[in-house]
Amino acid sequence: MDSHTILTPKNNKANILLMGLRRGGKSSICKVVFHNMQPLDTLYLESTSKPTTEKFHSLIDLSVMELPGQLNYFEPSYDSAKIFSQVGALVYVIDSQDEYLNALTNLSMIIEYAYKINPLIHIEVLIHKIDGLSEDYRLDTQRDIMQRTGDELLDLGLEGVQVSFYLTSIFDHSIYEAFSRIIQKLVPELPSLENMLDNLVQYSRLEKVFLFDVNSKIYVATDSSPVDIQTYEVCAEFIDITIDLDSLYENGDQARPAIKDEVKCISTLQNGVTLYLRQMIRGLALVALVRVDNEGDVYGGDKIEDEENGNYYQSCRDKNLQQSLAIIDHNVNVFKQGLEKVWEHSRIRS
Amino acid sequence: MSNASRKKLLLMGRSGSGKSSMRSIIFSNYSAFDTRRLGATIDVEHSHLRFLGNMSLNLWDCGGQDVFMDNYFTQQNSHIFKMCEVLIYVFDVESKEVLKDIEIFQKTLANLAKFSKNCKIFILLHKMDLVQLDKREELFTIMMKTLINQSLKYGFQIKGFPTSIWDESLYKAWSSIVCSLIPNMEHFEKNLLKFNDIIEAEEIILFEKTTFLVISHFSSAQEHNLLTGAGASDLDPKRFEKISNIIKTYKQSVSKLRTHFQSLVLHGSFSSIFIDVLTDNMYIMIVLPNKSLESAVRDKDEELLILDNIKRARKWFEKIEGGK
Ligand SMILES: Nc1nc2c(ncn2[C@@H]2O[C@H](COP(=O)(O)OP(=O)(O)OP(=O)(O)O)[C@@H](O)[C@H]2O)c(=O)[nH]1
Ligand SMILES: Nc1nc2c(ncn2[C@@H]2O[C@H](COP(=O)(O)OP(=O)(O)O)[C@@H](O)[C@H]2O)c(=O)[nH]1
Ligand SMILES: [Mg+2]
Numbered sequence: 001m002d003s004h005t006i007l008t009p010k011n012n013k014a015n016i017l018l019m020g021l022r023r024g025g026k027s028s029i030c031k032v033v034f035h036n037m038q039p040l041d042t043l044y045l046e047s048t049s050k051p052t053t054e055k056f057h058s059l060i061d062l063s064v065m066e067l068p069g070q071l072n073y074f075e076p077s078y079d080s081a082k083i084f085s086q087v088g089a090l091v092y093v094i095d096s097q098d099e100y101l102n103a104l105t106n107l108s109m110i111i112e113y114a115y116k117i118n119p120l121i122h123i124e125v126l127i128h129k130i131d132g133l134s135e136d137y138r139l140d141t142q143r144d145i146m147q148r149t150g151d152e153l154l155d156l157g158l159e160g161v162q163v164s165f166y167l168t169s170i171f172d173h174s175i176y177e178a179f180s181r182i183i184q185k186l187v188p189e190l191p192s193l194e195n196m197l198d199n200l201v202q203y204s205r206l207e208k209v210f211l212f213d214v215n216s217k218i219y220v221a222t223d224s225s226p227v228d229i230q231t232y233e234v235c236a237e238f239i240d241i242t243i244d245l246d247s248l249y250e251n252g253d254q255a256r257p258a259i260k261d262e263v264k265c266i267s268t269l270q271n272g273v274t275l276y277l278r279q280m281i282r283g284l285a286l287v288a289l290v291r292v293d294n295e296g297d298v299y300g301g302d303k304i305e306d307e308e309n310g311n312y313y314q315s316c317r318d319k320n321l322q323q324s325l326a327i328i329d330h331n332v333n334v335f336k337q338g339l340e341k342v343w344e345h346s347r348i349r350s
Numbered sequence: 351m352s353n354a355s356r357k358k359l360l361l362m363g364r365s366g367s368g369k370s371s372m373r374s375i376i377f378s379n380y381s382a383f384d385t386r387r388l389g390a391t392i393d394v395e396h397s398h399l400r401f402l403g404n405m406s407l408n409l410w411d412c413g414g415q416d417v418f419m420d421n422y423f424t425q426q427n428s429h430i431f432k433m434c435e436v437l438i439y440v441f442d443v444e445s446k447e448v449l450k451d452i453e454i455f456q457k458t459l460a461n462l463a464k465f466s467k468n469c470k471i472f473i474l475l476h477k478m479d480l481v482q483l484d485k486r487e488e489l490f491t492i493m494m495k496t497l498i499n500q501s502l503k504y505g506f507q508i509k510g511f512p513t514s515i516w517d518e519s520l521y522k523a524w525s526s527i528v529c530s531l532i533p534n535m536e537h538f539e540k541n542l543l544k545f546n547d548i549i550e551a552e553e554i555i556l557f558e559k560t561t562f563l564v565i566s567h568f569s570s571a572q573e574h575n576l577l578t579g580a581g582a583s584d585l586d587p588k589r590f591e592k593i594s595n596i597i598k599t600y601k602q603s604v605s606k607l608r609t610h611f612q613s614l615v616l617h618g619s620f621s622s623i624f625i626d627v628l629t630d631n632m633y634i635m636i637v638l639p640n641k642s643l644e645s646a647v648r649d650k651d652e653e654l655l656i657l658d659n660i661k662r663a664r665k666w667f668e669k670i671e672g673g674k
Contacts, residue, residue: 230606237603244596246618248589249552249637265616267600271609322654 014186015086018066019110020093021103022047025128025170026066029093030054032170033179033216034064039170056216057283062183084114088186089122096141096167097132104145108152115161123163124182125149131169138167173233180218189342193221196342200288200335201225204328207273209288210235211280211339214243220284235287238267238275266325274321278332281340286332292321357531358408358433362422362458363440364451365390365414368476371515372440373397373411376524376561381602382515393418394430402532402558402565402631402671423457431465438527440474443481443489452496459504471508472527473497479514486512521591521598525563537670538566545663546570549656552621553637555590556628556667562597564590565632593635597625615653622652626660629668634660 018026028042034054056062065083084090092110094103107125114121127145130138146165153161166178184190197209201223208231210219217236242265263279274290361369371385377399391413399407412422412430422430439458445451462469475493478486494510501508511523529535542554546568555567567590586592601611616623621637628634636656 234603234606237600241596241600241603242616242618245593245614245616245623246620248586248592249618249621249623263616263618265614265618267614268612269604269607269609270612271607273607273609 014062014088016062016064016089016091016182016186017083017087018064018091018093020126020128021095021106023098024093024095024103026093028170029126029128029168029175030064030066033175033218036215042170056213062186080113081117084117084121087118087121089124089182090114091124091126091182093126093128094145095129096127096138096145097129100145101148104148104152107149108156108158111153111161111163112156112158115158122182122185123161124178125163125165126168126175126178127165128168130167130174131171142167173229173236176217176236177227177229177232179216180220183218184220187220189345190221192342193339194224196335196338197221197223200331204288204331205290205324206276206328207289207291208235209286212236212239212285212287214239214283214285231289235275235289238265238277238287239285241265242277268321274325276325276328278336280336281343284339286335288328290324290328292324355405356408357405357435359410359436359438359527360430360434361409361411361438361440363414363474363476364419364442364445364447364454365416367414367440367442367445368515369411369414369440370395372474372476372513372520372524373409375515375520375598376563377409379598379602379605381599385515390415399560400631401528401561404671405531407528407531419454419457423461427461428465431461434462434466434469435531436527437462437469437471438474439471440476441493443475443477443493452500455497456500459501459506463504463506467505469506470530471501471506472523472530473508473510474513474523475510476513478512478519479516518588518591518595521563521594522588524561525565525591525594528558528561528563529565532565534670535566538667539568541663541666541670542566542568545659545666549636549638549659551636552639553585553635555593555635555637557594557597557633557635559627559631559633562594562601562633564594624653624656624660626657628660629664629671631671632667634663636660 018030020026025042027045027047028037028039030052031037031042031045032039034056052066054064054066056064065087090110092107094100094107111123114123125145127142130141133141142165149163153159153163164181166174166181168175168178187193193211197211200206201209206223208225208228209223210232211221212219212235217239219232242263245265246263263277263285265275265277267275269275272292274292276286276288276290278286280286361373363369368385370388370391371380371382374380374385374388375382377397391411393413395411395413397407397409397411399409401407410430412418437458439455441451441455462471473494475490478490481489490510490512497510498508509526511519511526513519513523532538538556542556546554551568551570553567553569556565557563558565569585597611600614604611613626614623615625618640621639624634624636624638626634638652638656
């Protein structure tokens with residue numbers, strides 16, 4: 001790969017540098033998050049020896065550059081200063097199942113260097129492969145790593161540097177959650193997006209809404225209520241279900257091309273929750289969780305045993321649901337227009 | 351409940367071949383991943399499953415370790431092999447002892463010929479995912495040839511499927527097994543046809559509610575091909591079992607919100623799909639083609655109409671289920 005093309009990205013805000021000792025899990029993370037590789041298949045990954053870059057086109061154009069562990073960044077042939085000056089975030093991967101003291105020394109050395117060149121850089125540490133640690137041990141490990149990193153930085157006179165830590169594994173959704181948060185810090189439009197989503201939640205009475213990048217299942221924004229990992233997982237999986245079902249009837253019949261530019265999927269669950277998905281622009285999808293109550297239902301939705309009453313409440317709920325959905329449809333249209341404007345605006349600027 | 355609607359199914363094969371894994375995925379909402387937790391089955395595990403209203407399946411999952419197998423063929427033989435409706439026999443395609451596997455299968459046939467000579471036999475050549483893609487068909491053909499020859503000696507016709515818990519092949523096999531037990535199949539088909547005269551769908555599929563196995567389906571492309579003599583439709587021939595797989599995965603997913611799946615409406619890029627409860631024991635899926643450019647306007651009306659029609663169709667299908 002031509003190192004010049006890697007080193008001259010356009011918008012330096014949206015570049016992420018992925019670093020860490022070898023076998024820490026960097027390539028696996030890239031493959032799983034950006035290429036939908038099955039976690040188990042990463043066992044057969046070759047060790048990376050050259051810097052590689054992943055391009056990721058979503059609301060923002062992002063590039064993730066992986067620097068292999070054995071690379072000597074301070075060798076003169078690599079223009080490390082230039083690399084570090086052009087990235088928005090440094091993501092450092094630590095293998096939590098391995099002896100990590102070396103990694104911590106390496107980490108603080110890199111932080112010192114990166115910070116000197118680019119004081120605005122976000123420093124993000126993934127305490128990775130936590131699937132191998134017991135629940136208690138995870139928190140102990142995190143505490144220990146945070147403590148030691150703090151001490152090292154103190155010794156280097158860098159006590160003001162902000163470092164964020166995440167517990168991650170490619171075997172569950174934690175890696176997506178971490179990347180979502182890391183990337184969100186690099187989206188300059190985030191505050192206005194969040195604001196728009198908060199409005200949507202309020203006017204449509206949604207319980208939770210995510211704006212997902214469909215390919216990677218990273219969410220580029222969500223409303224300001226806290227993220228419950230289970231809700232996130234169900235919403236992310238709902239995207240797959242929708243795509244899988246839709247593609248089943250994609251036949252070779254040329255006479256009937258896809259007419260709709262917009263996929264929409266709505267699924268009701270037995271406890272009155274409805275999942276709502278709408279395709280947006282730029283490979284994004286909006287997924288929301290809606291809870292529809294039965295008006296006048298004092299006992300709570302699922303306790304009705306009497307057949308006749310059950311039907312009555314069911315039809316009440318159906319009616320409420322149809323009304324809610326009509327409102328949501330309308331508000332989501334408004335949101336989509338807003339999103340298009342945000343995107344236009346950011347394209348002009350960059 | 352009458353005896354006729356109570357069906358005994360034997361699930362047999364050597365230890366580790368994957369019997370309990372399949373059972374747990376099809377009938378207990380396990381994911382393929384969850385099956386790694388399963389230990390070897392001790393003796394026989396019975397499960398009673400209600401199926402389509404008045405049918406009850408009695409599945410005997412027979413632990414396959416040699417000690418147990420020897421017992422089934424000697425002391426327990428009449429207990430195990432009496433009054434069987436269906437035998438599902440599982441072979442591990444990666445097995446290192448093929449001859450021994452076949453020998454045990456023969457013993458099973460001999461006992462079955464003695465105690466339940468009208469039993470239907472299904473063979474699952476399992477763990478196909480472990481075989482290289484281009485070798486699968488050859489392996490399947492060779493193995494089935496041997497097994498068919500063996501079975502004929504005992505007067506049995508067998509039906510075989512390549513299966514794996516890691517793809518949808520599992521659902522195709524089990525759907526076929528379960529459909530072989532439904533006596534009034536042709537009624538379902540007739541009613542689907544009738545229903546389609548009203549809604550003019552591209553495809554209608556009926557699923558059993560808990561397993562999401564396909565019971566019956568109607569495809570307009572198929573009808574059309576019969577009339578014009580054209581080739582098979584260009585839709586994915588594996589779509590039925592794929593849908594079972596997708597919805598099972600979805601059911602697993604929403605269980606994280608401590609609830610159950612109820613219905614789904616998808617306005618997709620190629621068609622509109624409606625999945626809804628039909629009767630106490632069945633789900634229906636209706637696929638409509640995307641017709642016109644003003645479809646967005648039509649969507650709402652169309653949607654209500656379809657959902658209404660499903661409600662109306664409920665009565666017909668409840669009748670068939672009741673065996674009338
Ligand atoms: N690769 C692969 N592994 C499978 C498949 N089906 C089952 N397994 C694995 O095989 C192992 C044994 O499966 P079981 O279902 O316990 O086997 P069993 O036939 O019930 O064994 P006994 O109860 O001892 O008779 C489990 O670890 C499963 O995860 C498959 O299709 N492919
Ligand atoms: N248990 C576990 N193993 C992981 C995880 N992520 C990566 N690995 C394994 O770690 C090994 C090294 O990963 P690789 O991506 O090549 O590391 P790199 O040298 O940093 O790019 C591989 O065998 C992966 O399967 C994880 O979250 N949990
Ligand atoms: Mg077992």
